[in-house]
Amino acid sequence: MSTRARQKPAASELKQERAIRTRALILDAAARAFADKGYPATTILDVAELMGATKGAVYFHFANKNALAAAVTEEFYARLRADAQQVQEQGLAPATAIRELLTRTGAMFRDDQVIRAGARLQIERSLIDADLPVPFVGxxxxxxxxxxxxxxxxxxxxxxxxxxxxxxxxxxxxxxxHMSWVMNDRADMAERVEEILATVLPGGAAA
Structure with a gap:
């Protein structure tokens, strides 16, 4: 093994890795707070307490709550795009891919805090002083x-x-x-997706 290969990561690299991990923890905590409490009721202190850190740690990465909401919303759309890409890469027949996409997305709305937060933030977008992606387009x-x-x-x-x-x-x-969230905390998302496919695409993707 060469001397170069045995060298430890530089201090700057370790610092960058820590910053990336910390930012991810902040986004996860912010998503949980936004999903549970909504944008108006969530505070930077809520986010800091959820991740076991100080408000200063949050402010080091995000200037304010608006910036946090924008980052969570961007991650929401990034995850939807990544999931759609994974479905398309499976090489399924188009009708089957539609079914797979909606089924997987429904599960994400049920189980993924970032997705749940992103959906709520889109409803509250008029309260957020930040440029957010136009919903549903992609x-x-x-x-x-x-x-x-x-x-x-x-x-x-x-x-x-x-x-x-x-x-x-x-x-x-x-x-x-949205109805599943309000009425059943999205516990019945799988059933709602099946209903949509059977009604909107009878004999097609729901077959």
Whole structure:
């Protein structure tokens, strides 16, 4: 083994790694706070206490609560994009990929605190003084693209317009997750996704 290979990481590298880990812990704590309490009721102190740190540690990475909310929202969309990419990389038939995507996304809304927080922050976006991504655009484009491919294979109901069907499907899904959250803390998300697929795509992706 060479001398270079045996060398320990430089102090600057270790500091950077710690900063990355700390930032991730802050985002996780902020997501839990936003998901449970909402943006108006959450404070920087709440976030600090959840991660067992001081407010100064939070402020070192984020200037204020608005910046925290923006970062959690960006992570929300990053996770949705990453999940969609994983589904597309499986090489499934388009109709099957739609089912897989909605099923996986439903599970994320049920189990992933960042996703739960991101959904709530989108509802409260008018209260957040930060530029947030426009909601639903990327997800709708992904679903619509899969629907076009499914239509080309004859896997959609006759006369279906993929553009319209994409908007309806995404609207139904995000509306259902909101109702599931309010009524059952999203415990029934799997059942709600099955209902949407069976109703909006009968004989297609729900087969």
């Amino acid at each position: 997800y709708t484009e992904t679903v619509t693209g899969l629907l076009r491919a499914a239509g080309a294979e004859g896997a959609l109901p006759a006369g279906s317009d993929p553009e319209v069907l994409g908007r309806v499907l995404v609207s139904a899904f995000f509306g259902a997750q």
